[in-house]
Amino acid sequence: MKIRLITAFLFLTACFSAFGQEKNSSAVVDKGLIKVSIMYPFAEGKTFNMEYYETKHMPMVAGFLGSNLVKYTIEKGLASGIPNQPLPFMAIGVFYVKSLNDYQTAIAPKRDAIMADFPNYTNIAPVILVSEVIR
Structure with a gap:
């Protein structure tokens, strides 16, 4: 025993x-990766089609990034961190890339196509944050 x-x-x-x-x-x-967070703020009357975003939009943009892309994630907002407060973001898409310059070079010529796809899944203007992963 x-x-x-x-x-x-x-x-x-x-x-x-x-x-x-x-x-x-x-x-x-x-550590050291560049994180591009595309955040869709919650507001009354705003809509977001998660299925389209997951199956069409994010894969399309990921395809533009080529070998610079390490991974991407999709998050669905559930609640605020403070009880009984409005949801801050309906969704967040994140790309982890090796090089900011390569990301910008890949996205620049595709910017119009990316923006033209917005009405297919949302009526929200996203907030974009580019950061470096420290840990």
């Missing part, structure tokens, strides 16, 4: 240790 408990403890310790190492190595990989 004692050997089983020790074996189980060692197994769980190894699992948690491996999980922690994986999590830390992921942070190292992201």
